[in-house]
Amino acid sequence: MEEREVVVIGAGPAGLSAALEAARAGAHVLLVDENSKPGGQLFKQIHKFFGSHEHRAGVRGIDIGTQLLEEAERLDIEVWLDAEACGIFNTTDVWIVRNKEKSVTVRAKRIILATGAVENSVNFPGWSLPGVMGAGAAQTMINLHRVLPGQKILMVGSGNVGIIVSYQLLQAGADVKAVVEAAPRLGGYGVHTAKVRRAGVPFYTSHTVLEARGTDHVESATIVQLDDKWKPIPGTEKELDVDTICIAAGLTPLVELAFAAGCEPLYSPLLGGMVPWHDRSMATSIPTIYLAGDISGVEEASTAMEEGRMAGLSAAYSLGYVDRETYAVGFDAAEKRMLALRSGMFGQKRRDAKAAIVGHSRG
Amino acid sequence: MQRIIDHPVLGPLPEVKMVRIIVDGESLMAREGEMIAAALIATGKKYFRKTVKTHEPRGIYCGIGRCTDCVMTVNGIPNVRTCVTPVEEGMVIETQMGYGVWKQEQ
């Protein structure tokens, strides 16, 4: 069995930030990721990030990804790619399959889970046809793989993911025919919807997809208006000429590893569903296991990076790498930056939901 | 269904070596290192497999190896996730019907 001080699972924004912080404090860090390239969703995020200068605002996600990776290299962080974490036993032993070929168990003093989230689905007749896909899948195709999955797009869901991916599909050369939103109001930031709208994309609130049709692939979609009980209103059906339907119906924390390891669950509808309970320092009910990013509740990359810093620093502190004073200063600064992101009309609810998790007394 | 040759943020598509893949018997070119699914989308392939029970066509859905809807038979091995498996020179890729068939080499 191999041994490491800190094992970080997931090399997205949260995991990378956690690994960097723990390594800066002096811990030996192993960062594992199932993909062949690190960075998680960052390398699909070709837009400029919000926030303040300290959050690297105004920098594109792809460039933040590159910066974080360069830093990881400078700090000699050990990175295993094509490495899938399949289980955690006895609170310390991480079962990792490398290159789909070989199992390795790594005994870690601290484990930081930064496994991210998985896209929710919306089910309607025809949703399993080729051409219906997660908005994230479309984003992966256009921004990572540089192929357009379709020319005529219907986007389902108007949260930031749906809107940003709509914009990026336009940038990639596709035609977004409509964005439908089941709620009576659009979900994402107004500045995002505004840039998609002025590109000529119509938004349909209180609308949903009724059906997708096609033989081997989507050839058209029917949308319909919903009444105030979210039931379709007969006669309001509209047929759209689309070849691709992207689903952006929110994300669910990818919690399997945490719960299979025995971390206590807590339900937080606002943050995407079941999340592992954690305290302010990002530690779970199993003291050797920490969380960072969407696994602890779905937010966005900037928050994930701050949570990663908090988790990495806390793990290093618990191993004795930093003194109390330094820890308090560093942690408080990260927490302050994070709370700044959890403010305003969009952030306050998340701030309250997070506070409810941290404040939830166990047992 | 096409490659994105130029992009306002990502810039022009970098030149890479092309490799030959065989898709349902047809010889096609793909960009070295790209995922099978990307190579097939670029050629306009409409579906990657048909399901076991209802013989429905399926293609990519999650795009990151989680949902396993995009599986095909690759080099004789069924159920290969094409969205996370890179193409290789000479790779034989087949639309998978149901759970596919084993390559009979014994």
Place this chain on the structure above:
Amino acid sequence: MAGSYDVIVIGGGIIGLSCGYYLTKQGKRVAVIEAGGFADGASGACDDMILFQSKKPGINLELAFESLELYKSLVGELDDSLGFANYGGMVLIQNQQELEVMEEFVTQQQSYGLDVKILDRKEMLRKQPFLSDRFIASTYSPMDSQAYPFAVMHKLSGKGRKLGMQVIHKSPVTGIEKDGNGDYRVSTGQNLTYTAPVVVNATGAWAGKVAALAGAYVPMEPRRGQIIITEKVPAVGETNLWTAKYLVSKLKSGFEIDSTEEEKRLGLGFAFTRTEGDSYLIGSTRESVGYDKRTTMEGIRAIINQAVSIVPVLKDVNFIRAIAGLRPATPDGKMILGEHAGMKGFYTAAGHEGDGISLAPITGKLLADMVCGTTDARLGELSPNRFAKDAKEVS
């Protein structure tokens, strides 16, 4: 008081539901009380074979024949395929010594009416082209069949309920006592009490514990069986597979098998069956670890190593789940079925170990007949009272 019935069946696994179903069919008012949810016990974590070849001529083989016939009629009765299929089975033989033992065994089984024969290597490979080189021959029986346990349980429960049977989930039994009328009062974790003149203890590996609540003795040991489940794959050969290795050691005392310490500790045996869902169930271990139902890395790895060494093409197949169930084992390897001496109306139907799916219908039917007054003379050897001597030693 939650209700009074003619019969209370404790345990909602495949045996309990079969007992409940056949009792209900005979007009009894039945409640089946299950500690967990649907298929939470061993019946939800087993393979799905109705296997003949592993059985020594005797009551088990005889009952398996009868059970198979019942399965065939249940398909119509319950209005569902029940995942019933008849792929046949082969027991793989890897050396001359094994072959000799198996030849003798096959002859015995044939004389008992089982359609089984020995295949030479060439015939074996025709049916199983993906086998590793190391097998020299195999047996083959077209009779080995299977059923999908979840479907069987779901339909027994559904049809039973249509006929008036009650199925109560999430109700662990905490006490069994007699009331003034001579009826049994069965109380559950929810502080509910059910009464009936007849109680059937069909709690599998827990049968000893439940019997003890009533003051009865049932010697039952849990054996953990771990199994892995593959993704849907094309059929690997025509039949289900087992290996002769352990069978031979059971049949021939003193036969030394070549196993590692780990394999011995895990009680590793090879069972390879195609499911209704087009995946494979690959087993299994047989471990004495008390009531620990967890799967282990060691167990999973051992099963996989063995499977890949026997069917190498499996190395590129994904396994998607590992499951473990507690098989109920009796001291003599035969199930327990019958009324306890001195405890009128208290029956046990448990202890099938790996034969629960095979023998569920016949167990339920025989039990129901017994409760309704028809006793099958053959069942003496399955009576719970055969362990009475041990009980005295225990107490």
Place this chain on the structure above:
Amino acid sequence: MAEDKDFFICRCEEVTLREIEQVIDEGYDTLDDVKRITRAGMGLCQGRSCSKVIARIISQKTGKPIEEVLQVSYRFPVRTEKMKALEQGGGSDATDN
């Protein structure tokens, strides 16, 4: 058209909304019960895209709170793996929780 229930909830095992609702109507009200009977969520993706949807359907039909329905146990491997990955592999003698 709005009443169409013959579309899949579970893509992997091809289980429809109608089949899932039928089982819930029979009185099965946990995610495990519904999965075992319909096979929804038992396929290659292990319920990643459908568990939450099924939980919501159960909750809506039975009135059970969603957080109660969502309490499920997870088993390893949490990712599907090829058997060769374990064939020679290391690993402790650890036990699943």
Place this chain on the structure above:
Amino acid sequence: METKDTYEKGLKITGAPSLDELHASPCYQLPPKERRALAAVIECIEGIPCNPCETSCPVGAITVGDEITNLPVVDFEKCTGCGICVAACPGLAIYLKKYEFKENLSYIAFPFEYLPLPPEGATVQMVDRYGEYVCDGTVLRVVKIKRMDRTTVVHVSYPNDYYERVVNMKRLPAN
């Protein structure tokens, strides 16, 4: 078809802020017609946690303040119309405008992240906040410099009549 009704529904229904919403927000200020220089116009009315507009401005003309969810406010006294904020804004919610920079023609410089880019001198179709064609415009400059990090700023002149309504241009068909 867009109706008057649509225009009044507002940001959370149509995706674009209505003029009523903009006029009610302290963030949005249309440069007065008499102003001589270009000035930054910000359409960011929701209080998202973000402040690169403030930090990028070399003359301190944009204020968000300590709470980064405050709405940005432009000080026209200080604003020089340099346009750095246009490319710095992650939400692409800032453009520069000037009324009647030439006879009967107004001026707009807006962020544009699509290909192909228009050549200088080209006639392009100007759109409103809903993407509806409003009028033609003439491309004056296409600014694409490293500091703007792949956000191009396109400068266009267009008729004064549509001073407030025009915010951007239609994407051009692929070559």
